Amino acid sequence: MTAYIAGAYELPIRHAPDQSLAQLQAQAMLGALADAGLEKSDIDGFFCGPDAPGTGPLSIADYLNLKLRHVDTTNTSGSSYPIHVAHAAQAIAAGKCNVALITLAGRPRSEGRAKGALVRRDSPDQPDFQWEHPFGLAVINVYGMVAMRHMYKYGTTPEQLAWVKVAASRHAQHNPLALLPTPVTVEEVLASPLVCDPLHRLDCCVVTDGGGALLVVRKEIAQSLKRPRIKIIGTGEAPEGQNGGYFEITDSGARRSGRMAFEQAGITPADVHYASLYDSFTITVLVQLEDLGFCPKGEAGRFAMEQSLIAGQGRLAVNTDGGGLCNNHPGNRGGMTKMIEAVRQARGEAHPAVQVPDCQFALANAIGGQLAVRHASATVILERES
């Protein structure tokens, strides 16, 4: 694989009542182009999710007046964007494009989903629909059940879950754009209202407007730019379902996507000291820590409680931008911001207070959909090329 991430840009906005999705898409693209030092006319591949309004990639490509020879609208919900990175690298390797733009924009905060007020609209044509909504199963109920079983099976405690939020909040205090920049304690997490027992309000990610963009380019282009060269050295994608009703709800696709990415990269979890891990809820992070191999199965609660996730203290800094728990979860799709902070770390451009020294490798993992019932894990491993 010889593709590089040349541009990465996170929209600074967290609440955008007066901006359209198309405007946010355009701002994200312009930010990534400026970051990379590329021109819009350099873009010949476009990757987006269903957050791009209109007909697949066509409406936004028309709005941005892109001249394209490759498009991809893979949708695995929040993990779409690391999958787009992998697919962009594959398309570049196959000679199908040279500069791939990947975008995300969303406005759930402005559209009334900030407090779960607006129910996600699923179609009755969706084969699993009948089996869940009629029994009151919202997204958080599934994650809560994963947490409850993890606690039962492995002795994980609410305090250990809370440490994931504590670590994110300590990072977020250095991010002036974070929605929730104030550090919190374990006690404050546990004292916040129970949303879905055992998950408290502070176990849940924020709901924000915003988005971001990435530019994946071929080697010769990366070498021509005045930016650190961040090489994509391993990727993996693992869609998981209910296997006909026979599955372990505390396992995730990160076991497969991580193994694929590490094998391709030729490194092990011990080589990685920064990871962006999808933090829709605190439990999501624990499951990924285990399934990616950063700790044995069942021990992620202890791993988090030992402050392992805090930059400068632990052995694996996680979500140094504050993550979805404190910084940003634009469009209810966290995979883009996970990629962007991993790029910052690999470049050495994270906030100095949270930058991992000599960060040669950075990993990003996303869990899209709903853990347990149906989700896709996507892993991307980056290396700074000297």
Added chain:
Amino acid sequence: MANSKPVLGIDDLPMWASMERGQLELQRCNDCGSFRYPPAPVCPKCLSVVAAWTPVSGKGKILSWVVFHRKYFDNHPPPYNSVAVELEEGPIIVTQLEGPEPAGSWIGQPVVLGYGEHTGRMRHHACLAAKG
């Protein structure tokens, strides 16, 4: 307007019809005998495409559970619970516990399915069963 009122999907008609009769049926593979859930055209164990809707015993145990404290669906006023039940036939289903609740963790508690009206139609729920 935001509620979880069922809208029939073609794949699910036999399940809802079976609950109207007070006896949940799931697809059972004609070739290997495995039950499956949710409905699917192919057996997850042996890939056979031949299956028959077959009653389940209704016995199972709670695999996990939550209590949801926020309003999300109009027709599920909080607080309410969700439980994942591993049926004795094998598959995991999602339902809600009604009646007495266990003290402490609900996980591992034996349950039996019951049936009652919700949002204008019959639907399954779980009730605690005697241990043993």
